[in-house]
Amino acid sequence: MQTISTTLDAYGAFSKRVNAPGNYSVRARVPKYLPITVPSVSIAPQGFAYLRLHFDVPGDLNGDGVINNADLLMVLFAFGSNSAEADLNNDGVVNNADLLIVLFNFGRSS
Ligand SMILES: [Ca+2]
Ligand SMILES: [Ca+2]
Incomplete structure (x- = not known):
C-alpha cells in the first residue's frame, strides 16, 4: 500500500x-x-x-492505533499534572475524567 x-x-x-x-x-x-x-x-x-x-474514539495517546496499557500508563504517570500530552478532554488537568476515557475505550483499535 x-x-x-x-x-x-x-x-x-x-x-x-x-x-x-x-x-x-x-x-x-x-x-x-x-x-x-x-x-x-x-x-x-x-x-x-x-x-x-x-x-x-479518544484515548490513543501514543498514536499507535490501539488503546492499551501504554496509553493507560501515560495517563497514570501524568495523573494530577497539567500535562497536555495526557489531557484527553483538554480541561487543563490529567485526572479521573481522562482515566475514564482510556478505560472506556480500552482494547479498541483501528
Ligand atoms: Ca495507543
Ligand atoms: Ca483532563
Whole structure:
C-alpha cells in the first residue's frame, strides 16, 4: 500500500499530487484519537480529495492505533499534572475524567 503524508486544512480537505489518480484508502490521524481509515477515496488527477472526517474514539495517546496499557500508563504517570500530552478532554488537568476515557475505550483499535 502506498502511503502519502499531507496536512488537512480546517475543513478536513487536503490536496496532494499522486502518481496515479484513482481510488485510495486514506488513513488519517489526529492527536489523542484512534486513526480512521476511509476506503475508496477518489483522488482526482489534480490531486484533490474532499473528506468529512469524524474522529470519535479518544484515548490513543501514543498514536499507535490501539488503546492499551501504554496509553493507560501515560495517563497514570501524568495523573494530577497539567500535562497536555495526557489531557484527553483538554480541561487543563490529567485526572479521573481522562482515566475514564482510556478505560472506556480500552482494547479498541483501528
Ligand atoms: Ca495507543
Ligand atoms: Ca483532563
